[in-house]
Ligand SMILES: [Zn+2]
């Protein structure tokens with residue numbers, strides 16, 4: 371009986387942890403724009419954290435999952451969360467519901483390019499391009515090693531874009547994905563905002579009697595928001611590779627990336643991780659404190 375219970379638990383935890391197993395390698399970064407690592411005070415200490423939510427082909431997360439994750443995120447930041455919804459998007463899909471082409475956050479329509487209200491300009495020969503609507507740069511495009519182009523939206527530093535898609539054919543097994551976005555500023559490219567993509571059909575396929583869809587939704591959404599906030603910072607607690615991005619070595623942390631005896635033991639004791647560990651939370655508190663001190667010293671005469 372006991373063996374059966376353990377097997378069931380191991381199977382359940384495996385379902386959670388395998389979201390990270392096929393993490394894709396870091397994307398091509400010809401300008402060395404990977405961005406600074408560490409807590410992103412532009413998100414953590416901003417007066418507002420702005421989140422734009424996009425439903426693709428009718429896929430959504432439950433309202434309860436959103437409420438619980440946003441309440442957790444709001445505890446870790448100085449400002450308030452402002453949530454808005456982009457107009458739902460319908461994209462071509464295959465028979466199994468997966469998108470026909472890799473997902474790109476919509477920045478402009480093809481007609482706008484044809485009519486010239488959006489202009490594509492080369493900024494690094496053959497490698498980097500920008501899309502501008504008037505004076506505003508709305509997207510940056512870069513060449514991949516395979517010779518294709520990837521376009522990313524340009525947003526203000528305190529914005530996180532969250533797309534709920536069925537499955538992206540570029541990474542069909544991942545449950546969630548986080549990417550730092552970039553902007554051009556005085557000729558330099560800087561880190562600016564984030565893009566999170568959640569694959570709803572992959573989530574649904576992984577949920578089961580032991581790990582509910584709601585738990586998976588909360589776990590994956592919180593995991594990706596933790597990437598956006600920029601933890602972990604401490605090198606001894608930072609686990610880099612083979613998973614994409616920096617993860618936390620504490621098994622009770624929502625940012626722990628692996629299935630091993632430590633995550634199994636923690637799962638038995640604490641359940642599916644839905645929160646950051648104390649060390650990650652401490653780093654965010656420290657960043658909020660430092661930002662408040664800086665703001666105080668610049669505002670004092
Ligand atoms: Zn991750």
Ligand SMILES: [Zn+2]
Pocket residue numbers: 602618619620623624625646647648649650
């Ligand atoms: Zn942690």
